Amino acid sequence: MGRSLMPLNPGWIELIYGCVKSGKSRALIDKINSIKNAIDEEKFEKEFLVVKHPLDDKETQGKISSFDGKNIDAIECETAKDLVEHVTKHTKFIFLSGVHLFDRDIVPLLKALVDINVIIVTTGINLTAKGEPYNYMPQIMTITDVYDIRAGECFTSGCGENAYRSIKVNDHFEPRCMKCYYKTEKTPDLVVVTGPMFSQKTLELIAKTKEKERKLELNPVKNEDGFMNKDISAIFKWSEDKRYDLEKIVSHDGNSINAIPIESNSQVINYLKINKQVGFVGFDEIQFFKDPYPLIKELLERGYPIYITCLKEDFRGEGFGDVPKILTLANIIISKEAYCTRCQKQPATKTQRFIIKNGIKTPANYNDPVILVGGKESYTSVCRSCHWVPEKSENKYDNILKLKQIN
Ligand SMILES: [Zn+2]
Ligand SMILES: [Zn+2]
Structure with missing residues (x-):
């Protein structure tokens, strides 16, 4: 690619x-x-x-x-x-x-x-x-x-699956597939869909969940009570994200799936302990969750296939919470782009926040609070050159490179 x-x-x-x-x-x-x-x-x-x-x-x-x-x-x-x-x-x-x-x-x-x-x-x-x-x-x-x-090739003898992890064996390093690395029964997997606001990330999660449910219905996961077809996927959302519907995830074009609003990692772990038939776990807008990195690690160690949507950067262009660390765990990253609403030329990779100052839409200041759940009234998608954050501190390399451009 x-x-x-x-x-x-x-x-x-x-x-x-x-x-x-x-x-x-x-x-x-x-x-x-x-x-x-x-x-x-x-x-x-x-x-x-x-x-x-x-x-x-x-x-x-x-x-x-x-x-x-x-x-x-x-x-x-x-x-x-x-x-x-x-x-x-x-x-x-x-x-x-x-x-x-x-x-x-x-x-x-x-x-x-x-x-x-x-x-x-x-x-x-x-x-x-x-x-x-x-x-x-x-x-x-x-x-x-x-x-x-x-992907490397898993070195475990007789395996040869696609490898996304490295392990140290004596004095050298070897590739391992997710299953051999985490020593799980099922194959853990982490897909991260990222991009600015309005890049249709949620639509991907909804489509993937529906596809997984169809597959799992045909191939049900067995639990202690026999086969269960209900609740075979569990999609979690942050409980403060009340846009559209608290117990649903809704895309901008009106598609939806059921979701479980949560406040903490332990709620997710407890839900999965009770609902052992769950074979697919999704998280919408994981940047809002408290401390999601250890949670995702734990779910991989337990062998879950996981699908996440997130903003990797906040409105200031800084890494959003735990998302940067979660990116390193993913074996697939789907990078979505929107349309730059300012220059209308470049693909948009950034989220621009606005505030209303004296009745005029103005770019939000660097020191404003990071989390503000909102829609088109507060946010738009822009390209790198159109992204504007007043009072963001200078990057020293900008000046070093500018001097090189002149000389
Ligand atoms: Zn392997
Ligand atoms: Zn632009």
Whole structure:
């Protein structure tokens, strides 16, 4: 997948990610080679930066290398500060291997690069062998535009299923499928649908739930009382989200499914303990929940297939609650775009909040409360360039890059 490299598009971040030995470097090398072959050498040298973190495959210094033996020359950069040194006013594309190994500054640097329309294609490992988010991957995955997950092949003998987790075996790392990793009977699975408001995320959840229910009805899950066809899916929503209907999830076009309003993680766990026939769990707008990251981890450990809709960023463009960490757990991320209501040209990836000041619709201030349940009267979807948050603090890399543009 990935977007076509059209020069007129604004900048974006494409993340090739997954567990160890999932072919991430190979995908990056192939991408670089296909461009290298299509343009002249001088242009490539001027506009393209190929960079690797030195700890990303220590054996092949000065090269990005794949585990199947391909490699390509790369500049080694250990920190975001090292990387920005190599950026010039001509830089249009950056290929970056091992983004998960960088320091905290990589996040504002990537943001600032995209803002001056640089296209970034990068590789990273989302989770450590302990199953925790890898360094700043939650923040990086929040600002990612194009998600390209690569599956490895589960090393458990006789398995060979698609692997999305890494484990440490003696002194090396191996890929594992979800079932072998969590040692569950059923195959746990996490799909996250994200995008700004009005990008039809809820519609995806409703369609998926209806599809799952049809499948589970044909193939019922057995519980202690025999076969049960009722309540085979459980869809949870935040109890304060009272738009439309408290016990329903309704999409903007009027489709709906039943939902269970909850206030805490323990309510979800208790519901599933009582309703053992549930074979599919959904969450609408998980950014509103209190502490959802440990809950999602626990449900994966219990083997549930999970489907989540969420805003990954709040109206200020900051990671929304636990969502950035939840993104690292997903084996599928569906990124929805809306239509920019301001320039009406670019796809919208941001949510803009308004307040009414002296009778005029004005962008809400950075310091306003993060949660405000509302609809079209308070929010609209906008593209990156049209997103406006008064009093948001400056990104130091914006200025560093601006100086490079002049000189
Ligand atoms: Zn396996
Ligand atoms: Zn716009």
